[in-house]
Amino acid sequence: MDAIILQILNGLDKGSAYALIALGLTLIFGTLGVVNFAHGALFMIGAFCAVTLSRILNLSFEIVDESRTDFLGNPLKFKTTYIETWLGPEMGGTIIEWAVPLAILFSIPIMIAIGFIMERGLIKHFYKRPHADQILVTFGLAIVLQEIIKYFYGANPIPTPAPSALTGSLDFGELLGFQANAVIYPYWRLVYFVFAALIIGGVFAFLQFTTFGMVVRAGMADRETVGLLGINIDRRFTIMFGIAAAVAGLAGVMYAPINSPNYHMGMDFLVLSFVVVVVGGMGSLPGAVLAGFLLGILESFASMNEVKSIFPGIDQIVIYLVAIIILLTRPRGLMGRKGVMED
Amino acid sequence: MSKSNLTRRGLLKTSAVAGAGVALPTIFTASSAAAYMNEPTGSSVTLGFNVPQSGPYADEGADELRAYELAVEHLNGGGDGGLMNTFSSKELDGNGILGKKVEFVTGDTQTKSDAARASARSMIEKDGAIMITGGSSSGVAVAVQDLCQSAGVIFMAGLTHSNDTTGKDKKANGFRHFFNAYMSGAALAPVLQSLYGSDRKAYHLTADYTWGWTQEESIVAATEALGWETVNTVLTPLAATDFSSYIAPVMNSGADVLVLNHYGGNMVNSLTNAVQFGLREKEVNGKNFEIVVPLYSRLMARGAGENVKGILGSTNWHWSLQDEGSKQFVKSFGEKYGFPPSQAAQTCYAQTLLYADACQRAGTFNPCGVAEALEDFEFDGLGNGPTLYRAADHQCFKDVLVVRGKENPTSEFDLLEVVEVTPAAQVTYEPDHPMFAGGNLGSCNPGS
Numbered sequence: 013m014d015a016i017i018l019q020i021l022n023g024l025d026k027g028s029a030y031a032l033i034a035l036g037l038t039l040i041f042g043t044l045g046v047v048n049f050a051h052g053a054l055f056m057i058g059a060f061c062a063v064t065l066s067r068i069l070n071l072s073f074e075i076v077d078e079s080r081t082d083f084l085g086n087p088l089k090f091k092t093t094y095i096e097t098w099l100g101p102e103m104g105g106t107i108i109e110w111a112v113p114l115a116i117l118f119s120i121p122i123m124i125a126i127g128f129i130m131e132r133g134l135i136k137h138f139y140k141r142p143h144a145d146q147i148l149v150t151f152g153l154a155i156v157l158q159e160i161i162k163y164f165y166g167a168n169p170i171p172t173p174a175p176s177a178l179t180g181s182l183d184f185g186e187l188l189g190f191q192a193n194a195v196i197y198p199y200w201r202l203v204y205f206v207f208a209a210l211i212i213g214g215v216f217a218f219l220q221f222t223t224f225g226m227v228v229r230a231g232m233a234d235r236e237t238v239g240l241l242g243i244n245i246d247r248r249f250t251i252m253f254g255i256a257a258a259v260a261g262l263a264g265v266m267y268a269p270i271n272s273p274n275y276h277m278g279m280d281f282l283v284l285s286f287v288v289v290v291v292g293g294m295g296s297l298p299g300a301v302l303a304g305f306l307l308g309i310l311e312s313f314a315s316m317n318e319v320k321s322i323f324p325g326i327d328q329i330v331i332y333l334v335a336i337i338i339l340l341t342r343p344r345g346l347m348g349r350k351g352v353m354e355d
Numbered sequence: 356m357s358k359s360n361l362t363r364r365g366l367l368k369t370s371a372v373a374g375a376g377v378a379l380p381t382i383f384t385a386s387s388a389a390a391y392m393n394e395p396t397g398s399s400v401t402l403g404f405n406v407p408q409s410g411p412y413a414d415e416g417a418d419e420l421r422a423y424e425l426a427v428e429h430l431n432g433g434g435d436g437g438l439m440n441t442f443s444s445k446e447l448d449g450n451g452i453l454g455k456k457v458e459f460v461t462g463d464t465q466t467k468s469d470a471a472r473a474s475a476r477s478m479i480e481k482d483g484a485i486m487i488t489g490g491s492s493s494g495v496a497v498a499v500q501d502l503c504q505s506a507g508v509i510f511m512a513g514l515t516h517s518n519d520t521t522g523k524d525k526k527a528n529g530f531r532h533f534f535n536a537y538m539s540g541a542a543l544a545p546v547l548q549s550l551y552g553s554d555r556k557a558y559h560l561t562a563d564y565t566w567g568w569t570q571e572e573s574i575v576a577a578t579e580a581l582g583w584e585t586v587n588t589v590l591t592p593l594a595a596t597d598f599s600s601y602i603a604p605v606m607n608s609g610a611d612v613l614v615l616n617h618y619g620g621n622m623v624n625s626l627t628n629a630v631q632f633g634l635r636e637k638e639v640n641g642k643n644f645e646i647v648v649p650l651y652s653r654l655m656a657r658g659a660g661e662n663v664k665g666i667l668g669s670t671n672w673h674w675s676l677q678d679e680g681s682k683q684f685v686k687s688f689g690e691k692y693g694f695p696p697s698q699a700a701q702t703c704y705a706q707t708l709l710y711a712d713a714c715q716r717a718g719t720f721n722p723c724g725v726a727e728a729l730e731d732f733e734f735d736g737l738g739n740g741p742t743l744y745r746a747a748d749h750q751c752f753k754d755v756l757v758v759r760g761k762e763n764p765t766s767e768f769d770l771l772e773v774v775e776v777t778p779a780a781q782v783t784y785e786p787d788h789p790m791f792a793g794g795n796l797g798s799c800n801p802g803s
Contacts (some may be wrong), residue, residue: 172658
């Protein structure tokens with residue numbers, strides 16, 4: 013039982029990342045009709061926003077300590093951060109330690125700006141082109157973006173820890189009445205799940221309860237009619253692209269302490285997120301979220317030794333297997349609408 | 356009336372065979388006047404450095420390339436001479452190799468076997484490389500070694516730790532300076548016993564490819580010989596990024612040691628996940644839970660950050676060693692590039708010097724002559740202590756370092772501390788050891 017609870021928690025955690033990326037993908041597809049293969053790269057850039065802010069906060073100057081030597085036998089140069097010098101070691105140290113949560117604020121304008129530039133500079137020229145062209149150009153863009161990141165940050169993963177107050181783990185076992193240490197789950201992963209739920213809730217509330225959101229939903233349902241009413245739907249859709257980029261970016265920022273960011277992390281999530289979108293139903297926001305959590309949990313269960321002993325290698329194919337079954341039984345996905353990508 | 360034997364099918368077959376023969380790359384059919392493949396005829400000789408310049412090991416590849424460039428500079432008489440000053444063989448004089456200036460070309464392995472073979476092939480065919488060296492993966496090393504054997508050039512392996520490279524996949528034209536998985540197990544076992552005792556239960560997570568399998572086999576054998584029990588061995592996909600669902604079952608498996616047979620990004624992520632799940636603070640069977648990473652590299656340790664503190668593993672070389680060779684190499688490399696070299700850099704530098712010295716001693720670039728000079732060659736002064744290049748399998752036998760993630764690093768490079776230098780005798784095995792069985796060195800191929 014404790015093993016099952018652990019895998020459900022794992023699944024919810026994985027599902028959070030899938031759901032956030034798939035949500036952004038669906039927003040872009042639903043509004044602009046573009047299949048954006050560069051969306052994983054936006055997730056990766058978000059994680060590197062956390063790395064960048066951490067590096068900015070760690071900007072430092074050198075002090076030479078004549079009493080000690082470095083690996084070449086020269087006087088040891090060690091670094092002191094500007095922020096600790098200006099604000100004192102305690103305050104400065106705390107700000108540096110909280111770099112990842114602070115990067116949420118740092119990343120939002122950056123990600124929205126990147127989203128605008130991507131949409132206005134490149135993707136808008138492909139609205140009327142076939143989906144295959146869109147996939148090719150956005151996939152190419154993803155490779156360019158990851159090579160740029162690799163050029164500046166290198167190929168190795170960069171550790172970006174969570175604040176020490178959130179690095180421990182919670183003993184779920186004791187909370188649920190099991191023995192101590194039976195179900196332990198890291199605090200940061202719980203934070204990630206709550207954060208993802210808030211972002212998903214926020215996006216839905218924005219679309220449901222604001223005039224802007226109402227217009228966007230109307231545009232998603234019937235773009236031409238909304239245009240005939242004199243509403244500049246294109247501008248709103250561009251803004252939605254920026255919001256989708258920000259959602260992917262935020263998912264990346266908060267993911268940085270879970271796995272050290274590297275330039276390739278976007279690609280690792282991209283394919284799975286597309287499966288999530290297809291399983292959820294192309295263009296369906298609730299479908300993307302539902303499928304994200306569902307596939308996350310299934311993937312976790314498939315990694316259990318008990319399951320793998322019956323179906324060897326199932327952990328590597330389960331998501332695709334489920335996708336095949338769902339698409340065979342429900343060709344539009346779990347919550348797909350009629351007419352989407354069927355022309 | 357005579358009946359022709361020519362049928363449509365027969366004609367097609369003949370044409371296909373003839374076509375394939377014409378299309379066969381000249382690399383495998385070279386039959387010029389040269390005595391051996393790419394015999395240098397001018398005033399220079401070209402070496403091929405085949406390293407990952409893109410992909411997940413690009414940083415390791417960049418460090419290998421730095422080491423190669425430094426080695427070429429020293430061979431051509433530039434810089435401070437580096438390890439030529441401390442090398443026990445005094446054949447190299449800074450005048451290139453056999454009086455020919457050393458030049459080099461580079462290829463990008465991308466850490467993919469097919470890409471690595473293609474870049475090695477291009478360097479041999481188009482650039483006339485007489486020797487191929489480098490790489491940061493056993494899959495790549497085995498593939499390129501096989502190509503070099505067929506092509507008739509020497510392959511001086513870079514970072515490759517699978518037993519198979521000098522085991523079942525060994526080749527007469529291939530040579531490995533780096534240590535292997537068996538040696539990691541043999542070196543780690545006594546340290547594990549003294550620190551963690553003989554009554555332990557181990558759980559293995561293993562990368563699902565040649566290196567992972569041989570490392571798991573080696574560590575399981577070494578620890579079970581101590582009396583440890585192996586609770587479970589679980590293969591993880593090479594492409595896995597989040598190991599939480601593989602770590603979770605460890606917690607209630609009854610194991611009190613987790614062995615991570617992972618390298619590169621896999622290791623960084625699995626170790627980070629294991630620490631996040633509180634395994635380091637856990638107590639099982641009345642003992643502290645321990646994590647072991649059998650193959651360490653400083654570049655990986657940097658990726659894992661704070662999580663490496665106190666974690667045991669093994670490594671081929673470390674810049675903090677105080678022998679004359681290591682000090683000289685750290686000085687030469689550090690003064691040129693501003694930071695200390697990695698173990699990948701050291702092994703690649705050593706391989707280049709060993710190849711050059713073998714040519715010099717053999718008096719030829721002929722791969723068969725070079726191989727003969729390398730076989731059973733004993734040397735010292737390259738940073739690993741007295742070393743033997745064994746003829747039977749072309750594996751170097753030298754001391755192995757057991758290291759631990761440092762608790763209080765003084766710089767971003769000072770991440771590992773040497774716990775023990777395990778003598779070569781303790782990690783030496785017979786050429787027909789079961790973990791290395793099944794291969795055949797064959798005979799050297801000069802390519803012409």
